[in-house]
Amino acid sequence: MCGIVSSVSRIIGGAGKGRRLKTAGGDVTRPTGARVRQSLFDILAPRIPGCRFLDAFAGGGGVGLEALSRGAARVVLIDRSASAVEAARENARVLTPAGGEVQVFRQDARTALAALADEGRQFDVVYLDPPYDSDLYEPLLELLGDRLLAPAGVAVAEHFHKRALAERIGALVRTRQKRVGDHCLSFYSRGAERELPAADDAPGGDEKDAE
Secondary structure, three states: OOOEEEEEEEOOOOOOOOOEEEEEOOOOOOOOOHHHHHHHHHHHHHHOOOOEEEEOOOOOOHHHHHHHHOOOOEEEEEEOOHHHHHHHHHHHHHHHHHOOEEEEEEOOHHHHHHHHHHOOOOEEEEEEOOOOOOOOHHHHHHHHHHHHEEEEEEEEEEEEOOOOOOOEEOOEEEEEEEEEOOEEEEEEEEOOOOOOOOOOOOOOOOEEEOO
């Protein structure tokens, strides 16, 4: 199919484990690697079953569909690339028989999130993975804290480890930070106290909880 290439990327857990995912051709997206996805879902595991999951820079949908495979009730995937959205829709068709509902929108993230907020939608887990040099992290996290994130929800921003994000952004407070190689996952909730590291998050090497 035009604009889509087969990928070695697979669903790594849940009902769809082992399913191949397709990605957009070229360099229009930067799929989240398997190590980062594994770390992300190890941390989010208690929150995923039955959750409402939003991925605002979805590419081919790998992160959101991983959540679907692991029991998310509803997944919303957003990307502005036509080829990425085409890949996400094809991947969703393969995964939805495992259960859950998927919506895919071709739209700019800022516009899409504002429209979802205007509809009164809320999400339990939101994943933000814009281009690493993007200036969208702070305004989108602020919007999430104001309107889109459920009261007990969590927003996760993936960013380059040298691209610092503030501990407080709008109504959100960073509760945790996980470094995986050059990538960093920052977890934000509404005014929550800092979470304690999980037992398997011992410091050391290139995969650790950051202070």
